[in-house]
Amino acid sequence: MIITHLAVSGVGRFRTRHVVRGLGAGLNLLCAPNEAGKSTLFRALTLALFARHGSKTEEIRRLESLGAELPACIEVGFQRGGAAYLLKKSFLRATGAKLFKNGALVADGRAADEAVWTALDLTPGTSAAEEAAFGLLWVRQGQSFEPAAPSDGTRALLSRVIEAEVGEVLGGERGERVLKSVTDRLALDETAKGQPKAGGAWKAALDRRAEAETTLAALRATLAGLEADRTALADKLRERDMLADPAEIARQKADRDAALAERDRTVKAEQAAQQAETEVAQRELAFDRARKSHEELVGLDQRIAKTRDKIATLTRRVAEQADARAAQSARLASHEQAFGALATQLAEAERAVDRARRHEIAAREAERVAELSTRLAKARELREAIARIKHLITTITVPAEAVAAIEAAMQALDAARARAEAKAPRVRITVAPAGRGRVICAGESVDATRDVAAVVPLTVAVGDLATIEVMPAASDDAAAIDVARQALDKALHDAGVGSLAEAHERRAKVSDLQTEGRGLAAELAAIAPAPAKGAKEDAIAALERALAEAQASLDAGVEAGLDGTALPDRDALVRARVEAEAARDRLRRAHADAQSAVLAARSETEAETLRLQAAQLDLADQQGKLAEDLAICPDDRRVDRLARLAADAAQARAAFEAAATKAKELRAQVPSADSRVALDARVKRLVQAIDGREERLAEVEREIANLQGRVATRGGEGLGEREAET
Template sequence: MSLQLRRISLNNFRKFREPLTIEGLGEGLNIIIEPNESGKSTILEALRAAFFVRHATKNQLAQSFAPYGEAVAPEIEVSFDIGADSWKIAKRFLKSPQVEVTGPQGRAQGEEAENRLQALLGFVKDSSQRGDPATYGALGMLWVPQAQALEVTAPGNIVRNSIQATLEAEVGTIVGGAAYERVRKRIDEQYELYWTPGGKAQSKGRWQAARDRDQQARQAAADATTRLDALEKSFCDLETARGRLKVLERELADETELEQRADLVQALEVAKAAAQILETRKAEHENFSTNLDRLEDLHAQHEAARAALMAASATFAAITANREQLTGQLEAGRTKVTEAKAALDQARNDRAAARQSLVEGEGRVALRQRRAAIADARQRHTELLNLEQQLGDARIDAERLIPAEAVARLEANDRAIAEARAGVNAGATSIELIGDIADITIGGEPLTPNIPRTLTGETQIALGGGILVIRPPATAASAEASLAAAFERQALELAEWDVVDLAAARTRNDTARDAQGTVQVLESKIAGLTPAQPLLDLAAGPDALKLLVASLAPDSATPDDDAISVDQLTRRLEETETAVVRAETMHDQAVKDLREIEDKDRPLAAEQAGAERDQTNASDRVAQIEGRPDFTGLADAIVKAREDAAQAAVKLAEAKRDATAHDVQVINRKIDTIDSRAKAGQTRRSDLEKDIARFEAIIESEGGKGLASVAAAAAEEADAATQALVRLDEEAATIKLLKDVLDEARAEAARTFVGPVAQRARVHVERLFPGAELNFDAELGLTSVTRSGLSEVCGTLSKGTQEQLAVLTRLAFADMLLEQGMPVSLILDDPLVYSDDGRLDLMTEILEEASQRMQVILLTCRDRAFRHLAATRVQL
């Protein structure tokens, strides 16, 4: 029977932050055509959430239902029909989650509603974090989200079992017999005591109770053992702490670091006399080297004497002559070394003097530049004050600008006055008396002769004994009133802006506009006058310049008029550096030459000493050498001399380093380190004493509680609980094994289902791929398609072909489920996106035919592809 969706309502579900209701879904083909990102895929996800995701879940999938960045409760409400029965489900997630299912049996809420919905649609509880469509049953396979139909996949266990149940009678397998059903029912009853439908251990029942007992007993035993171990560890920790305290006290009693600290304190004074110490170390090194050379020379003489026993007589004369020649060379070489050393010392002194002169010269140049910069800053400060005074005056003038609206009102009032005056003149009466005007009055006042007078209202003129009444037109009075009102408005406007007339206002505005330009020019000048000056650490801006000048003391320094050339001083230093390098090279070469001469003379002296005696007295020479007091232990003496020379070299290097790199701060840091280490030792001793006291308190508290007996009893209880759990584990494993054996038998029989499944699917596929044969595996998954004798694995087919096969196999499974009477409907999100025009038309025909057996809903953004179909069209 088909499942018919009637009404869908969403609120606070992902992108739908406002309520959305979809109504008018029909029984056959329904098409929702909307642009991308309008929420079509969200609607399908909401349907799956309403039917298959439990309301109280807090998993990652449920968290994704809420709109991004908002803490609200997603709500879904769906009305649907199954057969002749109407149902309604309402769910709310995350905040105050709840569910309500209304149907023929009445209304249910909470877990009862979830269980009723699960029994109605034939799915199982999903415990995954992201949602497992395999647990959704038939609708999980037939409600296809976007892009999930691009690969041909096998149906889930629930769908596969349902299809197998449908085909058992058709294939005639004995696995579906009555005996099998009785055995299977009994095994399932026992299986449910131990296992969930998904093959996981039950979380309730006696097996869980045994596991809980075993866990609790193990935990109790572990806790008892932990307490016992903690007590024993406290004993160990106490002894360890006492041992560490002894070691620490021994370390604290050690005065080595105190001696080091005293040495460091003394090193502060040593640093001041490093040069003198360096000379001392040089002398010591030279003495040790000389002693080593003497001992090694004695050893060489002894060896030479023994070797010269046979050749002494023949070579004596030649050696003597050679030595006489070398004597002059030695003296010349020593003199050359002395002169080179003196030249090197002089070059180094000249270099030091050149460096000092360069430093002094650079300081004087920097001071001169700073003075020049300060003088420039004072001058710019004076100019700045003048410009700021001008800027203040210009801003005052600029602020007197009358707004354009006010000027417009003044101009309008001026035009109104002119217009009113013209109206008065047009409607008024003008009189003028010429000649004798005695006894003629107007308004009780004498009339002035030869002056025209304009009358705008009724006027009485006394003429002797009579009165002349003049009544101008009525418009003259109204025109005069308009003129008076215009004068009054203009007077108020002029008074508000403190100007006498419109011309004065225009003149004032011209002055203000000129002042605005002046303000911009002066501000630019001030900005250009106050740049940053790195030499004085002066930031840009007038405030920084004022602050600098205010902080400067009066300049009372005498100008330095001496010409200083840093370049000359630098060239002088470079020349002295070159001279030092040259002197060092000459000195090194002289020393090298002298050493070469000495190296030649030393064996000659030994040979001469050996050759001085004849062959018969050579052994006496050896005896004489060996009889010398310093020959005894000569090898040890040489080793000792080499050690002394090495130590002297180390001390000499240290002296050189101290003379050039002794730093009081470094010595102070070393002293601080020693003090910190001593303080840390005291703190550590205090901590160990506290730890010892704490361990002793723990031992005193826990020692009398019989922890060993408690641990033994807990271990016995744990063993008993474990044995009971092992028995139940064996029972559960046996039950599972029986069920697995039956399932294997049923799976073996299920392989015979492949033929009927392929036959049903071929009905649909034959129209798309004429003559093709379908190959399914034991899991009822389509594995390959054979066309024209060539077998092609589904994974190698094009995406369009895979999508078409996936839709057609789903239709075949849907027809089988309909035969079993299960609620079925088909929803495809953006289907057939890779189909060509011909196959697209054929697939839409197949979907139209399928909509006659079940409700089909297409969610798409392609109006052109599905425009020709006769279907119920729904808009979001």
């Protein structure tokens, strides 16, 4: 097998396609600086020949280019058995495998993987790590000092050879010498427990191996960091090349300059349009001024004509108002004369009504004097009767306390007598029919059976036949009866009565007198009502005062020839008063109507005067306005000035319309607001893109310098050989 060429893309640091050519028969040397990717190429060659294209092992994932989503593509050309083969495989993404023999496709996919192994005389699944995979020595980088791991067949063959050699060596005296020599040699490096002996070769070898492993770990860590830095450095170099691309930079600047030029043209067009619009505004202002001047003069001319018409109208109206006011003044004088006559008649009617009322009042007052005199006499009689009743009540009244004392004394006497009767002997007298009227007990005739208590000595006489005396025994109850009788006598004496019945009779009479007094008081109150609470005079005095006032009124109101007894009939007086009031009311209505007519005429006269004054003021005002307007522009100059101002207005309008047309054309050439905003955004975006590109280029330069410094600091030259040696 002779390898003729190797190509990779998307593998490790080789993101783009890299091809190794010129390989052939004999010794081929691949020379490049450390970390240039030699080991990556050999890993790619191994995996292309011995790994399935769909495999996802860690070894295959290590082929991936950092920071790129690219398939790992490997192409191997080799010669075998006089035939030229070309193997193409892609791993990780868009996986596939194709095998070409002498330019013709012979296998695809999984069949291509197995066809390669068949062409190399390998069984399917043979590991590339086995030394028997090639008919030559295949040593990986960093594995030159690692012990070989034989396959199962190799291990069986070696076992058979060693067994034969050992059997031959260990047989006889020679075997014993070899065993003793090995044992003695082993005792120098091993303890009795099978541990390495200090100072021995075994212990020294173990120490060197541990030191070498530590050094190897450090070298591998440095190599990994160096590999990452170089990968990042390559990425940054490619990014710098892209950022520093003169064509792209020139294109961006050209776009920016074109956008700036377009924006400048837009600004100039906007300025020109604004200047034209400013001129339009100025022309419009001049046109408005000229038009306004012409319109003001036209308005002045029209106003002068209208003012003259108003002056003529107002002159006629002033004359008419003066005539109307004179006529109204005459009507007012007539109404005032009639009103004065009615006022005189009304005053006389008012005096007649007053006289009739005084006559009627005098008659009424005379009747009231008579009525008050009668009431006063009756009130005095009632007051005297009430006084007599009160005196009689005071004389015969018995206080309720005295009645209660008499009743208590009688109850005590009755109780004492009852106790004495209960203790006294009982005398029963039964009279036969023949003895009726002949038996007398205690001075009373007994006609039938009678029980008598002998409280005191009792005498019973039987006609002329016999006298029986019953003497009761001495008892304390007699003294109690005497005490009770004395108390009763005292109570009766204090009350001024002879018995309890008399006391009750007196109290009943007092109640009747009080009822009679209340009736008289009610009658008195009806005749002479009680004065208000707090008044200093009583009802009689109030009646006397009212009578005096009525008499005084009567005396004052009666005219000469009339007195209280010679007044006419009340009905006649009322009729006279009613007739006088009716006549007065008729005159009042006529007077009110005349007064209303006077007021209306006076108001109308004042209104006519005000209308005349208003017309005169309007006339003076219009004459003043006419003088002011003529002072502004007299009649002899107004026609020429109107013609000149009309020409100026027409010229200003033509200039304004021309300027407006030009401004419209210039404004149409200005891009829209959205277009200007988009253009500004484009300029800003292009400027930012160029500035960002320059800033990023400077940043990438700094990152490249940092990465180059780290690569140089880590001593990249010779790290791979030092790792292999270690």
